[in-house]
Amino acid sequence: MKSSIRCVLECVLVALIAGAAGVASAEDARIRALRNDQAALRAAVEAGRKASFFCVNCHGDNGVSRMLDVPNLAGQNPDYVLEQTRKFGNGTRKDEFMQGLIKLLSEEQKLQIAVFYATQHVPPGRQDAALVKQGKQFYQQFCSRCHGNTARGNEIIPRLAGQHTEYLELSIGRYKKRTGERVDPLMFNAVVPLNSSQIKAIAAYLNTLP
Ligand code: HEC
Ligand code: HEC
Incomplete structure (x- = not known):
């Protein structure tokens, strides 16, 4: 299949799956409303900073994690963060600690935390130049049609x-090996053809992006 046609088909599929999962839900409407109300947004960000006091232990100050197997949340898309809290909440994404913790947060707190992290900056890393160059090619071939040219994604x-x-690498491995911790058919199809050195190169490239 030509890659442009494939992209159109996949993007429609992503939107359909997101719709079915309730992504275009009340909370996402609230994120959109916040974007149009600067004072309310600032208040939500401040409340989110406070509500994230416990998250700091693993996700780091301002969402830049110092534990390399724990994801940075800084700069992450708020709709995606909310969707993942839903997935931990209903057990479709499995991580024992996060599943338990997420149940302790109110819907309001989840929204505030998501918008707080979205406003934080993640510093790009440094990696071996040759590996990064390889990774960029693989990324453009296999990933950019969904995650975007600058790898900043979008709402979903x-x-x-x-x-x-x-x-x-851990995260990609979970989709690819079908460990059951994360199930997503689109991601499975995208990463199943990759070998471990290609995954390593892509990860190095992504780490260096601002
Ligand atoms: C004890 C360590 C720990 C604490 C504390 C913690 N997390 Fe996590 N969190 C993790 C780990 C580990 C993962 C990755 C799990 C996985 O790979 O599925 C994760 C994943 C996430 C993700 C998914 C991110 C992504 O890129 O997909 C979100 C969202 C999240 N945590 C939010 C929070 C929030 C909000 C808090 C505070 C209320 C918090 N976490 C506190 C360890 C922690
Ligand atoms: C067809 C669209 C599509 C393609 C192509 C795609 N992805 Fe994804 N990716 C997604 C979606 C949708 C999610 C969120 C899935 C979920 O909720 O578990 C995701 C999630 C991820 C995550 C988890 C992020 C986190 O913070 O935990 C990683 C890592 C990732 N993709 C890497 C890649 C890489 C590397 C490639 C290329 C080899 C790729 N993706 C290609 C759609 C895609």
Whole structure:
């Protein structure tokens, strides 16, 4: 299949799946409303900063994690963060600790935390130049049609730019090996043809992106 046609088909599929999962839900409407009300947005960001006091232990100050197997949340798309809290909440994404923790947050707090992290900056990392060059080619071939040319994703697709290489490799491995911790048919299809050195190169490239 020509890649442009494939992209159109897949993007429609992404939108349909997101719709079925309730992504275009009340909370996302609230994120959109916040974007149009600067004072309310500032208040929500401040409340989110406070509500995230416990998350700091693993996700780091301002969402830049110092543990390499824990994802940065800084700069992550708020709709995606909310969707993942829903998935931990209903057990479709499995991580024992996060599943338990998410139940302790109110819907309001989840929204505030998501918009707080979205306003934070993730510093790009440094990696071997040759590996990064390879990774860029693989990324453009296999990933950019959904995650975007700058790897910042969109409402339903996560940002990958600046993410830790270790977490990226772990995360990709979970979809690819069908461990059951994360199930997503689109991601499975996207990563199943890759071998471990290609995954390593892609992760290195993504880590260096601002
Ligand atoms: C004990 C460590 C720990 C604490 C504390 C913690 N997390 Fe996590 N979090 C993790 C780990 C590990 C993962 C990755 C799990 C996986 O790969 O599925 C994760 C994943 C996430 C994700 C998914 C991110 C992505 O890129 O897909 C979100 C959202 C999240 N955590 C939010 C929070 C929030 C909000 C808090 C505070 C209320 C919090 N976490 C506190 C360890 C922690
Ligand atoms: C057809 C669209 C599509 C393609 C192509 C695609 N992805 Fe994804 N990706 C998604 C979606 C949708 C999610 C969120 C799935 C979920 O909720 O678990 C995702 C999630 C991810 C995550 C988890 C992010 C996090 O913060 O935990 C990683 C890592 C990732 N993709 C890497 C890649 C890489 C690397 C490629 C190329 C080899 C790729 N993706 C190609 C749609 C795609």
